[in-house]
Amino acid sequence: MSCYYPLIGLPRGIVSRLRYSSIPLNQQLRPGHRHGRHLLDLALYRPLEDCWQCIERQPIPEAGDLELQSETYGLSPGELLVAVPLMRDSPHQQFPADLPPPASKRLDRAPVAERCSLSFRWRGIESSYQGEYPLRMAERPGGTLVVFSPLLQSDACVQTNLVAVVTIARRVDPTPHRLEGFEARSLCPIGQWDLRANACTVVEITPQQAATGELFFRCATSLGIPICLSLSRDDLPPSLSVEHTHPPTELFWEQDRLPGSRAIKGSWLGAALR
Numbered sequence: 631m632s633c634y635y636p637l638i639g640l641p642r643g644i645v646s647r648l649r650y651s652s653i654p655l656n657q658q659l660r661p662g663h664r665h666g667r668h669l670l671d672l673a674l675y676r677p678l679e680d681c682w683q684c685i686e687r688q689p690i691p692e693a694g695d696l697e698l699q700s701e702t703y704g705l706s707p708g709e710l711l712v713a714v715p716l717m718r719d720s721p722h723q724q725f726p727a728d729l730p731p732p733a734s735k736r737l738d739r740a741p742v743a744e745r746c747s748l749s750f751r752w753r754g755i756e757s758s759y760q761g762e763y764p765l766r767m768a769e770r771p772g773g774t775l776v777v778f779s780p781l782l783q784s785d786a787c788v789q790t791n792l793v794a795v796v797t798i799a800r801r802v803d804p805t806p807h808r809l810e811g812f813e814a815r816s817l818c819p820i821g822q823w824d825l826r827a828n829a830c831t832v833v834e835i836t837p838q839q840a841a842t843g844e845l846f847f848r849c850a851t852s853l854g855i856p857i858c859l860s861l862s863r864d865d866l867p868p869s870l871s872v873e874h875t876h877p878p879t880e881l882f883w884e885q886d887r888l889p890g891s892r893a894i895k896g897s898w899l900g901a902a903l904r
Contacts (some may be wrong), residue, residue: 632732633762635713635746636796637674637698638830639705642861644752646700648713648761651745652690653839669718670733672696674703674711677828678800682712690715696699710830712763712798713746729800732765748858753868759857760874766800773853775809775825776898777846781873783860784841790861791835793847797854807852809833812903814846819903825849850899 650672674686685703690696703711717733730890731898748761767773775795782791809825811833812818820839825831831854835845847856855874862869882890 632734632765633746634729634732634765634768634798635761636748636763636798636830637700637703637711637713638738638794638796639700639707639709640750640794640830640859641707641832641834642752642790642792644859646705646752647749647751647756648745649749650690650696650698650700650713650715651747652693652696653745662845662878670715671718671720673714673715673730674698675729676711676725678725679804680802681727682729682802684722684724684726685711687716687722689718699768707832708830710796710828712828723890724759727801729768729798731800733873734748741745748857752861752870755870756869757859757870757872759872763798763855767853767855768800770853771799772851774899775847775849775852775854775856776836776878776895777848777856777875778814778844778878781858782835782840782845782872783871785836786837786870787862787866788837788840788860789863791837791840792859792861793833793835793860794835794857795825795831795847795854796857797825797827797829797831797852803827807849809847809849809854811835811845811847813842814844815903816843817901820845825852825854827852827891847900848899 638646670690671687672690675682715733746761747758749758807825809823811820858873860871878891878894879887
């Protein structure tokens with residue numbers, strides 16, 4: 631599966647770090663295939679008003695890690711950069727209209743899934759998350775987002791919870807979407823926020839809000855991947871929790887995934903709030 635790799639800006643002094651791991655191929659190439667075709671660069675793109683800007687391109691080692699940090703690029707909360715693996719000999723465009731498709735190492739028709747972690751450092755501690763954003767999501771116009779059980783914490787040791795919704799689209803689109811949050815049982819709203827493509831929408835949830843019951847987030851017009859962080863109080867030893875949720879398709883066996891997901895999404899996306 632081919633993926634993009636976001637580097638995001640977060641509030642409260644949190645530094646995000648993208649670590650791209652290059653794993654050498656352990657199979658022999660077929661006759662006529664060259665090892666050089668697997669040499670990759672990692673290009674870093676910034677979204678502009680009507681196009682992308684390639685701000686950096688550096689070679690990926692054949693084996694090892696390549697790291698990028700949000701503070702290096704001065705990312706403000708909500709800003710996003712996208713790292714894209716490209717073939718070493720691919721042409722370079724400084725301002726492409728569309729984000730180039732990510733390259734994958736291949737021996738046959740099956741792409742090799744590269745590994746990338748997105749970690750967060752805060753008050754001297756660090757927690758990581760799987761940092762891939764699938765190409766098929768970035769190519770799909772529209773879509774919907776439902777977030778169940780965001781694993782927000784409400785105990786007395788927690789200072790705040792952050793829900794960071796990452797959205798990537800290959801073509802820059804300034805159209806705003808609406809992200810809604812509400813208490814799942816009572817259907818009482820807790821807020822709504824602008825959700826934009828090629829950005830990271832950051833929602834701050836207090837422990838008091840998290841204690842009211844299970845929270846639910848939805849967007850009827852855009853895809854996205856939520857990352858949930860919980861931070862300890864400043865007067866306590868530092869503690870940072872990073873969690874993710876699964877889409878409704880993961881709740882069903884293969885043959886029932888799409889019909890089951892549509893049924894769940896339909897009921898929650900159409901629910902009238904009080």
